[in-house]
Amino acid sequence: MQEIIRIENLTKFYKIGDEVIKALNGVNLSISKNEYVALMGPSGSGKSTIMNIIGCLDTPTSGRYFLNGPDVAKLVDSDLAEIRNKEIGFVFQTFNLLPRYSALDNVALPLVYAGVPKEERNKRAKLVLEQVGLGERIKHKPNELSGGQRQRVAVARALVNRPSIILADEPTGNLDTKTSHEIMNLFDEIHAAGNTIIIVTHEEDIARMARRIVRLRDGVVESDAANTRA
Numbered sequence: 001m002q003e004i005i006r007i008e009n010l011t012k013f014y015k016i017g018d019e020v021i022k023a024l025n026g027v028n029l030s031i032s033k034n035e036y037v038a039l040m041g042p043s044g045s046g047k048s049t050i051m052n053i054i055g056c057l058d059t060p061t062s063g064r065y066f067l068n069g070p071d072v073a074k075l076v077d078s079d080l081a082e083i084r085n086k087e088i089g090f091v092f093q094t095f096n097l098l099p100r101y102s103a104l105d106n107v108a109l110p111l112v113y114a115g116v117p118k119e120e121r122n123k124r125a126k127l128v129l130e131q132v133g134l135g136e137r138i139k140h141k142p143n144e145l146s147g148g149q150r151q152r153v154a155v156a157r158a159l160v161n162r163p164s165i166i167l168a169d170e171p172t173g174n175l176d177t178k179t180s181h182e183i184m185n186l187f188d189e190i191h192a193a194g195n196t197i198i199i200v201t202h203e204e205d206i207a208r209m210a211r212r213i214v215r216l217r218d219g220v221v222e223s224d225a226a227n228t229r230a
Helices: 047-054 077-087 103-113 118-132 146-160 176-194
Strands: 004-015 019-032 036-040 062-069 088-092 165-169 196-201 212-217 220-226
Touching: 004 047, 019 047, 019 220, 047 062, 047 165, 047 196, 062 077, 062 220, 077 088, 088 196, 103 146, 103 165, 103 176, 118 146, 146 165, 146 176, 176 196
Parallel strands: 036 196, 036 212, 088 165, 165 196
Antiparallel strands: 004 019, 004 062, 212 220
């Protein structure tokens, strides 16, 4: 399979006063195209730090991170911003939707930054909203949608730029059990359509929906195994 992410001996240290916090302490990881991976671990394990580095929201202290070829760890901020917009679709626990924007306008927002003309933006945004089952809700604002529908809007926004990777940070953290399973079923469909998905979670039942589980503890990979779910 084609490798899409390769991380080599990645470290991330933070200095707080005189104390050095080792968030990542020599992580090695490889993810191939169209894999569905859960990053798991307790609070302080390093999973959020590695998600931020994979998502080009943060840079490592040392080590190398290759995304679709280039060593991202060496890129400047403007290059990182371009990669974030083109290569990665983000889904956050808190949805991060703009309250005064309709579902359509929220989904189209990444295309505004990409310089896509308005007609094309709206066409693509409508298409992905239909894909996530919200074709009848495109004019609704976030406060007119349920939590599950808001997360579907967030997933559609992540898909609209046709990214290499969908990166989801605790995507079911604010949802009830039934809605959580609906969102995870949606991720299954997105994976089946060919996307690479990385989910960061501390919930065992959510991680079991992925095809591979990478467990982090104290800034290192504790285990990395295929998920033998039924």
